[in-house]
Amino acid sequence: MTDTQQYLPAELAALAEGRALRLRIVRHAETEFNVGHVMQGWSDSPITELGHRQIAAVARRLSSERFDVVQSSDLPRTRTTAEGIVAALEAAPTIEYTELLREWNFGSHEERPASEVWQAVIVEHGYEVDRELTALRTIGEQVGWRGLFDTIAQLDTSGQAEHALATVVRADAALERVIRAAAAAPGEDRAEVLIVSHGGFITSMLRQLVPELAPDVILPNCSVTTVSLPAGSTAWQLDAVGEVAEPE
Missing domain, CATH: 3.40.50.1240 (Phosphoglycerate mutase-like)
Known part of the structure; x- marks a missing residue:
């Protein structure tokens, strides 16, 4: 492998x-x-x-x-x-x-409120934060669970997130x-x-x-x-x- x-x-x-x-x-x-x-x-x-x-x-x-x-x-x-x-x-x-x-x-996202991290994911995909539940479902349908976590890694400023x-x-x-x-x-x-x-x-x-x-x-x-x-x-x-x- x-x-x-x-x-x-x-x-x-x-x-x-x-x-x-x-x-x-x-x-x-x-x-x-x-x-x-x-x-x-x-x-x-x-x-x-x-x-x-x-x-x-x-x-x-x-x-x-x-x-x-x-x-x-x-x-x-x-x-x-x-x-x-x-x-x-x-x-x-x-x-x-x-x-x-x-x-x-999760790199630099660790020890942050989870709501802040997911809001950043929502904004990165171009949705309004005040519609976050609908936005997360839509993003998940578009990019899948891997895409959601890849967005978290892309937004990590430390370069350590997986x-x-x-x-x-x-x-x-x-x-x-x-x-x-x-x-x-x-x-x-x-x-x-x-x-x-x-x-x-x-x-x-x-x-x-x-x-x-x-x-x-x-x-x-x-x-x-x-x-x-x-x-x-x-x-x-x-x-x-x-x-x-x-x-x-």
Whole structure:
């Protein structure tokens, strides 16, 4: 795979070398930036009180499961979420942290109110800000979800924001890393994988496995999305999307 080439779902499946896999993909717990509708990306903010209860809830839900491989984004909000889940497991595997599983990088837009960023996108496409909801829908229909995020990158003054293609290629690299680790896990039965990442980046990974996934799907904090690959198959199955364990 080159820096711009994307994997097809069947090519990602082939990396499992015929082994059955199940991926449990968890979005991090709620943060203060989530509550404040602030662009977060590669920056971070503290997990809220509700967020800590969300971690406890998803940990209880997954506590009876076995995981052969656990990989997480290395940002604090995902590390805390992953560590909370693993602490509840009877057999606690080692967590592997990687930058590949980080959220989209929004460059100079990070830590700005999300409404300001989307208003800039609307203006860039020639629409009036006071009609922003209609404008965003229209722009989305014209340029697609990739075009929306490419506009954010084009408006970034730091030059660090990721374009959609770069994020998709990174999603492929993250999936390759996970799938190869799962295929190499001891035993021959289905390999069980836990991935902890971020809402936007999880949807990028999911679309590489299951392209028919709606581009505007929103995953709740600490929700669990399940994707499986039967033994010997080249077709991924989307078993559940954004399931939430209610916090106490």
